[in-house]
Amino acid sequence: MQQQISVITLGVAELARSRRFYADGFGWKPVLETPDIIFYQMNGLMLGTWLASSLAGDSRRQPAAGPGAFSLAHNVTSQQAVQPTLDHLVKFGGAILRPADAPPHGGFRGYVADPDGHAWEIAYNPAWPISPEGYVTFGT
Numbered sequence: 412m413q414q415q416i417s418v419i420t421l422g423v424a425e426l427a428r429s430r431r432f433y434a435d436g437f438g439w440k441p442v443l444e445t446p447d448i449i450f451y452q453m454n455g456l457m458l459g460t461w462l463a464s465s466l467a468g469d470s471r472r473q474p475a476a477g478p479g480a481f482s483l484a485h486n487v488t489s490q491q492a493v494q495p496t497l498d499h500l501v502k503f504g505g506a507i508l509r510p511a512d513a514p515p516h517g518g519f520r521g522y523v524a525d526p527d528g529h530a531w532e533i534a535y536n537p538a539w540p541i542s543p544e545g546y547v548t549f550g551t
Contacts, residue, residue: 416456419483420448421529422463422475428504428526429460436503437485454545463527482522482530486547490519490535497521497533505531 423429430449433439439458443450448461467474487496494511501507504526511521511533520534539547
């Protein structure tokens with residue numbers, strides 16, 4: 412089986428609030444918007460924000476009580492960009508979970524939650540180069 416992730420879909424309470432965080436905060440452009448879901452074309456995959464009730468109905472599961480035990484990551488090109496990126500996202504509905512600092516394994520990172528509590532690590536890792544298109548590669 413091909414090693415890939417095609418779509419990550421996050422259940423959200425309000426699309427407009429979520430759109431403000433992702434489109435205005437991160438600056439990502441929606442490629443499809445309906446009354447229930449917004450898709451963003453990423454580099455190699457799609458990110459969807461779908462009303463949690465609609466996502467639950469589509470998957471035939473009970474609506475989730477909150478975000479799961481996972482985090483997503485957005486890498487930046489310098490250590491100095493981590494905290495300003497966190498602060499910028501707060502202006503668009505995010506909440507700081509952990510201010511930027513250096514973890515024991517190296518690099519620099521902080522965490523911000525989107526308006527629905529989904530955790531985003533904003534990270535700089537000098538061993539993970541980022542291409543001009545935004546692709547991150549493990550190691551150098």
